[in-house]
Amino acid sequence: MGEKLLMKGNEVIAEAAIRAGCRHYFGYPITPQTEVAHYMAKRMPKIGGVFLQAESEVAAINMVYGAACTGVRVMTSSSSPGISLKQEGISYIAGAELPAVIVNIMRAGPGLGGILPAQGDYFQAVKGGGHGDFKMLVLAPCSVQELYELTVEAFNLADKYRIGTMILGDGTLGQMMEAVEFKDEENIVHYEKNWATNGTNMERDHNIITSIDTNPEILESWNLRLQDKYKQITENEVRVEEYNCDGADLIVAAYGSVARIVKNVIKMAQKEGIKVGLIRPITLWPFPVNSFEKYAEVTKAFLTVEMSAGQMVEDVRLAVNGKAPVSFYGRTGGIIPTQQEILDKIKSILNR
Amino acid sequence: MATVFKKPHALRDVPLHYCPGCTHGIVHRLISEVIDELGIEGSTIGVSPVGCTYNNYLYFNCDMVQASHGRAPAVATGIRRALPDKTVFTYQGDGDLAAIGTAEIVHAATRGEKITTIFVNNAIYGMTSGQMAPTTLLNQVTTTTPYGRKADLHGFPIHVCEMLATLEGTAFIERVSLHDIKNINNAKKAIKKAFEVQLAGKGFSIVEILSTCPSNWGLNPLEAMKWLQENMLPVYQLGNFKGKDLEV
Numbered sequence: 228m229g230e231k232l233l234m235k236g237n238e239v240i241a242e243a244a245i246r247a248g249c250r251h252y253f254g255y256p257i258t259p260q261t262e263v264a265h266y267m268a269k270r271m272p273k274i275g276g277v278f279l280q281a282e283s284e285v286a287a288i289n290m291v292y293g294a295a296c297t298g299v300r301v302m303t304s305s306s307s308p309g310i311s312l313k314q315e316g317i318s319y320i321a322g323a324e325l326p327a328v329i330v331n332i333m334r335a336g337p338g339l340g341g342i343l344p345a346q347g348d349y350f351q352a353v354k355g356g357g358h359g360d361f362k363m364l365v366l367a368p369c370s371v372q373e374l375y376e377l378t379v380e381a382f383n384l385a386d387k388y389r390i391g392t393m394i395l396g397d398g399t400l401g402q403m404m405e406a407v408e409f410k411d412e413e414n415i416v417h418y419e420k421n422w423a424t425n426g427t428n429m430e431r432d433h434n435i436i437t438s439i440d441t442n443p444e445i446l447e448s449w450n451l452r453l454q455d456k457y458k459q460i461t462e463n464e465v466r467v468e469e470y471n472c473d474g475a476d477l478i479v480a481a482y483g484s485v486a487r488i489v490k491n492v493i494k495m496a497q498k499e500g501i502k503v504g505l506i507r508p509i510t511l512w513p514f515p516v517n518s519f520e521k522y523a524e525v526t527k528a529f530l531t532v533e534m535s536a537g538q539m540v541e542d543v544r545l546a547v548n549g550k551a552p553v554s555f556y557g558r559t560g561g562i563i564p565t566q567q568e569i570l571d572k573i574k575s576i577l578n579r
Numbered sequence: 580m581a582t583v584f585k586k587p588h589a590l591r592d593v594p595l596h597y598c599p600g601c602t603h604g605i606v607h608r609l610i611s612e613v614i615d616e617l618g619i620e621g622s623t624i625g626v627s628p629v630g631c632t633y634n635n636y637l638y639f640n641c642d643m644v645q646a647s648h649g650r651a652p653a654v655a656t657g658i659r660r661a662l663p664d665k666t667v668f669t670y671q672g673d674g675d676l677a678a679i680g681t682a683e684i685v686h687a688a689t690r691g692e693k694i695t696t697i698f699v700n701n702a703i704y705g706m707t708s709g710q711m712a713p714t715t716l717l718n719q720v721t722t723t724t725p726y727g728r729k730a731d732l733h734g735f736p737i738h739v740c741e742m743l744a745t746l747e748g749t750a751f752i753e754r755v756s757l758h759d760i761k762n763i764n765n766a767k768k769a770i771k772k773a774f775e776v777q778l779a780g781k782g783f784s785i786v787e788i789l790s791t792c793p794s795n796w797g798l799n800p801l802e803a804m805k806w807l808q809e810n811m812l813p814v815y816q817l818g819n820f821k822g823k824d825l826e827v
Contacts, residue, residue: 251661277660281653282686289650289683293626293657296644301657319647424642424658426665429621435636437627437645 229411236371237262237304237401240330240394241270243378244302246413249328250276251301253290255283255309258342259398260332263304284309288316288329295325296436298423300382304330306398307348308339311356317391318357321453322438326385328378329363330394332401335561343561344398346483349538352395353512360450362457364392364464365511367482371405377509379413384464386418388456395511397534399484399563460513467515468507469522475504477573478522480531480543482508485564489532492569503573511539519546528576529553532569534562552576587611589620589640596634600800602757602790603631606699607638609763610668613771614641617778623666624658626651630672631705649680652687655694666777668695674704677713677737684743691748691782695773698739698785701792702811709795713737716814721795736814740787744820750782751822754815756789758804762817769819775827784822789815 234242241263244252252267264280271278277294281287287303294301305313310331320327331352335345350356352365364384368374378394385392424434440446468486471493472478481489486507496503506522508515519529529551531540540555547553556572558564573579586592590611597603614620623641627633629648636643646654651669659667676684676698687694703721704710710723714736718727728736740754751773755766766788773784789811791803798806 251657253657279656279660282682285650286653286656286683286686289647289653290657290660292646292650293644293654293659294661295657296654297624297658297661299661301661315647316650323645424624424644425662426622426624427620427640427642433640434642435645436643437634437636439633439645 229409231406231408233404234371234407235262235402235404236374236396237332238266239371239375239407240304240378241266243375244328244382245270245274245276246409247300247379247382248415249300249302249382250274251294251299252277252303253279253281253287253294253301254303254305255281255287257306257309259334259401260304260306260330262401263330284312285315288313291327292316292320292323292325295320295327296424298420298425300386302328302330304332306332306334307336307345310348310351314357317363318359318361319438320391321357321361321363322359323436324389325391325436326389327391328381328385328394329391331396333395333397335559341561342398344484344534344563345559345561346397346485346534347536347538347559348395349511349533349535352393353514353542361453362512364388364390364460365395366392367395367509367511368400369483369486369507371400371403371407374400375407375409383414383416387416388460390456390460395483397483464510465513465515465517466509467518468505468509469518470505470507471502472504472506472522475502475526476577477528477530478504478506478526479573480506480508480519480529480539481533482511482539485532485534488564488566489569492566492573495566495570496573499579501573501577501579514542514546516546519543523547523550526551530573530576531555532564533557534564535559587615589614591638591640593637595638597631598794600791600793600803603699605757605763606697606788606790607635609767609770610697611639612767613774616771617774619666619774619778622664623668624662626655626658626667626669628669628671628675630675632670632672633706635670649675649678650683651675652680652683652692652694652696656687656692659692659694666774668697668774670697671699672705673700673702673712673714677739685746688743688783688785689746689748691750693777693780694783695777696785697770698787699790700739700787700815701790703792703795705792705795716810738815740785740820743785748783749785749821751776751784751825752820754787754789754817754820756807756812756817758789758807772827776822776825779827781822781825781827
């Protein structure tokens with residue numbers, strides 16, 4: 228490993244993108260992710276890259292679409308209300324099968340909501356917030372170190388599958404400072420992009436990037452191709468952390484910063500003689516269904532904890548498929564659940 | 580035997596899907612002739628809009644990208660910033676550019692993006708069957724102004740060239756028309772200059788082209804040409820608004 232630095236989460240996202248070979252960033256200011264743009268604005272001109280502050284979130288995602296068409300690695304970042312505005316472009320990116328990295332540092336909603344951390348955009352991220360049958364690959368880091376590693380990986384995955392890849396964090400992660408250890412050299416995987424619209428140079432037929440066809444048979448064949456790709460991703464790209472699950476009386480499902488709180492709860496519970504495990508989905512889509520299926524046979528109960536009114540819990544219930552009870556505990560409005568609240572909930576479920 | 584007329588290389592040899600008498604075909608040909616003359620087919624990327632020309636990516640031999648409604652200038656910005664040595668143009672109608680895409684065109688223009696916009700103004704929404712466009716004339720009947728466009732209810736026609744000419748980032752702005760041979764020749768000159776301005780790195784260039792929509796105007800092609808002359812020319816003044824004497 229290389230350099231170890233104390234850095235803010237948002238800045239690490241930007242640095243990681245640059246290390247992954249991203250030289251094009253288009254964005255619009257919104258709290259609590261704006262430091263990504265600040266960092267890009269400072270660094271990009273010095274390394275021959277492009278930082279452009281767009282007139283709107285809508286324009287920013289369409290600039291991403293345009294740059295992605297040329298085959299370069301490109302990123303945008305925003306927070307919840309801004310991501311809502313980007314949904315049109317995200318759907319087009321899916322339809323045109325373009326690789327792009329989109330960062331959502333979630334804040335409380337709905338509407339203008341508040342600038343404090345939340346996880347209320349889970350449905351939007353994993354169920355397709357825009358129109359049509361599409362998926363994004365959604366990565367959920369839980370530390371500044373993981374923000375770095377998963378951002379680099381997001382670019383590889385986006386290129387590999389020609390898919391919009393989202394880093395789904397929350398205001399806690401974006402704003403916190405933590406030690407991060409950068410590698411001396413990144414694992415940048417290069418993919419041939421012979422589909423890119425970067426000029427024919429009179430040496431090949433023209434390339435076309437589009438998401439429309441008015442012939443229903445052709446459009447359905449495109450949809451089937453997308454679904455086939457999603458199937459491959461589901462089979463090959465699931466990432467999950469299973470922590471303390473073997474022999475657990477109860478398993479908590481949590482992602483991102485909430486999962487870290489749960490790890491402390493596990494220690495508190497241990498002192499009281501309660502064995503609690505954690506399943507932490509790192510890919511929210513594809514969802515780690517197998518982990519839940521496996522433990523549904525042996526654990527007494529599941530508890531999903533989120534900074535939302537209950538969104539991921541629906542996927543947990545689908546995965547557990549009635550084999551064990553699934554409870555939910557969540558806080559909204561920008562409130563982070565405390566360790567004690569979560570422990571009390573666990574005890575009430577187990578009648579302890 | 581000397582060849583005096585042929586299809587431009589930049590225009591693909593495929594049938595166009597436009598209605599009889601529609602002027603989009605002329606615009607396609609003019610752009611293609613200019614691309615040929617400047618020798619830039621291999622280094623040009625075009626951006627198609629949403630509207631009647633949504634799939635005109637099928638008609639040009641250069642690389643083509645389809646954009647969502649109104650966002651072509653933002654998409655072109657992304658392409659041009661990623662490929663600073665290439666030529667990028669957008670092809671947009673009046674609903675796409677002057678209604679849903681107003682923010683994108685204004686900001687691409689004010690940033691001085693080195694792109695060229697071909698803006699086709701036929702005073703109506705063609706693709707969705709004849710609704711009021713931002714450029715629809717006062718008293719013009721459309722499917723959403725069945726009693727005519729009234730200033731107090733629907734506002735006034737928007738003058739895109741005049742508006743964009745106020746922005747410092749714009750380098751070349753001209754409004755042309757396609758109602759006769761002389762004007763078609765002028766249109767080609769303006770399109771060529773607009774591309775040359777981009778090639779010279781001078782900034783944003785746009786050509787607004789007054790065009791006909793016989794199908795949605797409810798006129799035959801000849802009547803439509805006459806309607807353009809009698810009704811659009813008095814409202815949309817032809818000529819150069821910026822960059823006439825720019826050295827390119």
